Each structure stands twice: as C-alpha cells, then as structure tokens.
Amino acid sequence: MSDRVVPSADRRRRRPTKQGVVLSAELIVDTALRLIEEHGADALSVRRLGRALGADPSSLYRYFRHTDDLMLAIADELIGRTLRVWRPTGDWRADLRDLGLRMHAGALAHPRAAMLSAHRVTGRTHEIQAVESMLGVLRGAGFPDAEAVRIYHAFVDQALAFGALDSAGTALPRSAREAEALVWRTTYARLPADTHPHIAATARHLVASMPGSSYPAALDLLLAAAAALLAEARAD
Template identity: 70%
Template sequence: MSASERVVAEGARRRRRPTKQGTVLSEQLIVGTALRLIGEHGAAALTVRRLGAALGCDPSAIYRYFRDTDELLLAVADELIGRTLSGWRATGDWRADLRDLGLRMHADYLAHPQAALLTCARVTGRTHEIQAVETILGILRGAGFPDGEAVRIYHVFVDQTLSFAALDASTLVLSERARALEVRTWPQTYARLERTTHPHIAATASVLVAEMGRSGYPAALEMMLAAAAARLQHVTASPSGT
C-alpha cells in the first residue's frame, strides 16, 4: 500500500483509539506538535519517529493524516498563515489593512523562526493560504487597482514580507555567540571607522548603528505601500488605466 493510499477520511480518523497519552489524534494536533518540535529541533524534527514519540502513537499512524513529511510541512506553513489571519479584520483603508497584515505575518513567522526558514518559500495550496490570497487581492481590487496591478502588487507584498521573515528568522536561529557578534560588529567596528578613510560611514555612524540593530521590514513595507499608492494614483488618472 502506498503512502497516499494510507491517508483516510477525517471521520475514520476520529474513530481511532486514543494514543498512549490519552489523546485522540487529529490533523490539528499533529500540525501543532510538528510546529513545536520544529522550534526545538529544526528540520530534524520532521520525522514520523519523532512525531510518534511526541504524540505517544505508533509512527505509522501519522500516515493516516499525511502522505509524507513534506505534506505535513505544507500543513505547518498553512497553520502559520492561519495564525496571521485569525482575529484580523479589514478596516476599509487599503494601506492600513496591508500594513497590518504584513506586520502580523512578519511577526508570526519570527515567533517560529525555525519553521519560517522551512516554510517561507513554499506554496501550500491549502485553506489558509487560499484565504490569504483572496483577502489581499480583495483589498487591492477594492482600492481600485486594475487586476494586473493588483496581482503584481500582491506578488511584491507577499514576497517582500516572506523574504524579510526568512532573513530575520535566520538571525534568530544563530547561536548565542554568533548573535552577540552580530550585535557588537556595528558599534565596535563600523562606529569606530575614521572619517578620513570612511567619511560616509563616520558621518552616519550613530544612525547606522541604531538602524542596523532592527529589522528593515517596517521601513521596506512603507516604501512598498507608498510606491503602490503612487501607482494607483497614476492608473486612476490615466484614461487607459496603464
């Protein structure tokens, strides 16, 4: 029997007996456990053996819910997207709504940096991702962007957010020693460069040290939103809409 043939309907899953720990397996429980284990062990957590041990079940039981660990990883990715959407409500102000969604998405990924590194580049095709695509395109089309512009801005918005999430997550998963070195390099190296040899760095040193100690995502997001607003003004003022 192949892995795909072992995946069974949800109703049949719920009729399974509880695990050794007294819990009944579900897709949500497996995904939540996988997300926790990824946070503790990184990519090495995604084995049915580790999951089975954590859930108190026979590892083969995982295949009743997921064909393989890659399908489980896509479910973890979709769970992170769902957490961003949970509790979010549109205000009707497209810039405010995109800003809020972007900052939420970035923060939710950084709350799970190991999972962010594994999932940021994946397309899940699952429920929460589909809802996110529909929501963002709806915001843009509702603001008056023509369809082509709406799709392009959606593309830039999502890729920018996920790229910064992956970049910032990669810093968070460094060893304590490596992270401390990162923090020290700006004030101890750049801030001490001589004006005679590095005039531009020396002139901006205090600002540079402060700026490089935080994520560039909020500023990049504002630049993207400003560019999108300028584009909207242009296409709505143009008779051809181009």
Template identity: 80%
Template sequence: MTSADDRVVPAAARRRRRPTKTGVVLSEELIVQTALRLLREHGADALTVRRLGLALGADPSALYRYFRDTDDLLLAIADELIGRTLRDWRATGVWRADLRDLGLRIHAGALAHPQAAVLSSYRVTGRVHEIEAVETIIGVLRGAGFPDPDAVRIYHAFVDQALAFAALDAASVALPRAAREAEAGVWRAMYARLPADSHPNIAATAHHLVRDMGRSAYPSALDLLLSAAAARLAEAEADPGASGGGSRSPGPSH
C-alpha cells in the first residue's frame, strides 16, 4: 500500500454497505484477522494490498478506507497480538505471579504468530490494547509498592525482555523445519563432541547444553528479572529515600 491519509475514513463510516464477492462485510477486525492468517501461511511477502484484497474478495482500493498503508496495518496487527495477550488474563493481586503469567502470555502469543511477531514486536502502536497493557503493567508494579521511578524502569525492562525474546524465538519458529532441525543438531553433533582437554568447560556442561539450548531461555530470564525486581522492592521498602523519589501506590506488597 502507498500512503493515502486522505482516503482513511472515520471508524463509524468504514462499514461497507454491500458484501464483498465472497459474501462478507469488510471491517478493520476482518482485515487484521485475514492479514494474520496470510502471514502465518505465506510469510511477510503476503502482506500486500493485492493479496489481502484477493483473500477478502474485495477491491484492493477498499482497504484504504481502513488503513493508510501497510505500516498502519502492521501497527494494527501488533496491537491485536497485544489484545489477545490481555483478553483472558486476570490479575490475582500477587504482583510477581501476575507479571510472570503476563510475560509468558506475551511470549506464547508471539510464537502462535511468529511471522507477525517478527515484523511487529519492536513497534510502538499507541493503540487501545497497547495503552491498556502499559496501564495494566505499571498498575501491577505500583500496586506492589514500587516507587514510580522503579515501576517505570522495571516496566521498561519487563516489556523489552518479553518482546525481545518473542522476536528471537518467533524468528526461530518461522525458519523452515529443515533449518530448525539442522540448528538443533549442532549442539549434539559439534558441542557434545568437543574434547575436555581443549574445551573443558563445554565438555563438562555438554549434556546440559544439549538439553537446554533447544528451548527458549525466556522463562528463566523472566524469573531472573522478577527476582531482581523483588530484591529492588525489598531495598525500597527498607530505605524509601534510596529510590530517587517519586510516588508510591498505597497497594499491598507481595
């Protein structure tokens, strides 16, 4: 798509009066869902106005009523993935458990749509689901008792860690099966056979490397981050002035 700001119409006016050739009525939601399907089935090259129009049974120019260009659509896809993360998530009031669950949901959502995650995980959308996520995560941290400066720093680290691992692991999942299997075999074929006299540390840990390197490190990295955050909270509670100032939510600490 090329930029077409003047053709984007208000949301209330976007709904088509007549169905497309396939009998469906276009909407922003339908276009995003179709784009996700095309990305999953055909990769990044599928994200073109021509292929979307073909899949929807609509004139490609009709898509400009909903999105200015493919980048605008990509932001909507990114926001949809965030929305799916939040849809069934419920806070328990235990900050560490709540953030761990949310982080794992972000990661799992990316792996469910690896092509979309690779393209969109680094984007800032400014859309409704992203705003909700920012409000929710900072709220969990402030409710736990983190001073505001710490809440923002930990939010930043939490989100960037989750999205970075999402992009990394999604890129791996998006590889052709043969490439993934070849990479997994390197740990057994190469590292597990290195001699102890030349590579003593690899040889001593080879069985752990073979077992661990084939799976995502995100759960372990997330636990390390949350442990560091818990330690920082304990420090802030012991010395409230050490946080550099800022407000604290009166919510309970867990």
C-alpha cells in the first residue's frame, strides 16, 4: 500500500464485493489476521488481501493508508480481543496475573501475528484502554505513580516478549518442536554427574519444565516483587 488515503467520511464501500460482503476496517483486519496465520508477513499485500476479500485491491485504501497502518490495526485488535474477556475483580495481583495469562494465550492463538506486532506501539483505542486499565489497577492498589509506571512497563514488556518467544516456538513445524523437547530427555538427562553435577542433580526437573513456557513462573516472580515494593511503600 502507498500513503494515499480516502477521507474517513467516504471510506465505507456502499456496494458489496464480488463475494457479496460490504467492506469494513474490521473485516479487512480479520481477513488479514487469517492470512498472516496461513502465509506469514507476505500476506500483507494489497493483491492478496483484495483476492481474499473478493474486492478491487485499490478499495483497501479507503480504510488503511499502507500495510504498516494495517499492521498497527492488527496489533490493536489483538489487544482488544484480550481486553474483551478480562474482568478486573479489584484484587490487583490476581487481576494482573489473569490479564498477563490472557495476553499470553492471545499471542499463542495468533502466533505469527504476535511475532509481527509484539514490538509495535499503536496509539489506538484498545492499546490506550489497556494502558489506562493497567495503570488504574496499579495506582488503585496504592503504588506511587513512578512505581506504577515502572511495574506497568515491566509487566507489559514481559507479557509481550514471552508471547512472541512462545509464539515463535509454536510456529515451528511439529517435528521440530518434538525434536527439541526430546533433547532434554536424550541429552541433558544423560549427562554424568562427575562432569555436570548441577545438570545431573536437576535433570528430572529440567525434563519436566523446559519444554513448556516459563511465562507463568516469570509472571509470578514479577508480581511477587511488585507486592514486596508495595509493602515497602506502605511502610514508608
């Protein structure tokens, strides 16, 4: 896509496409998400999107200026999908844990899109809502403003980083994933104690833990550290 854009008032297509659907920004984003999961980043082309929508590729300029504009909309939609199923309870630690796990699960549901969008800042509706909500949880718990921002920053970067990391693993062929999991049993679990005493002593734990994601454990460590900081702030 180029930087050409149609004024917002004229964006909605009034006639159905060849497939009998009326174009909208939401439909284009949903279609792009599906194509990304099927074909990767190459799916974000005007020609491929137009073909999937049964529409003239030029009609996409009514909604997005270029492919990066569409990518930001996709990133924001992934955030929105998480927020729609998150229900804060008032318990800051439980609420952030639930949100983090939902963010991680959302990334694994769209692994290729997550890898493409985890590092982006959209400045759009859902991202703004997410930032406001998370800071509200932290400030409502009693964290000083500077500490609330510091914890928010660490929390969101941790969730996005693990989402991208684990999505990359999920995107591997099944045979490659199984081969890597096997390494822990066939290599690490068999290292002798006289040359690798620490690996040998913990081998059964490594075999059980390493093939899975460490995000839940990392999240709990972060929230425990945050709780300790809050206790210090209250004491002061």
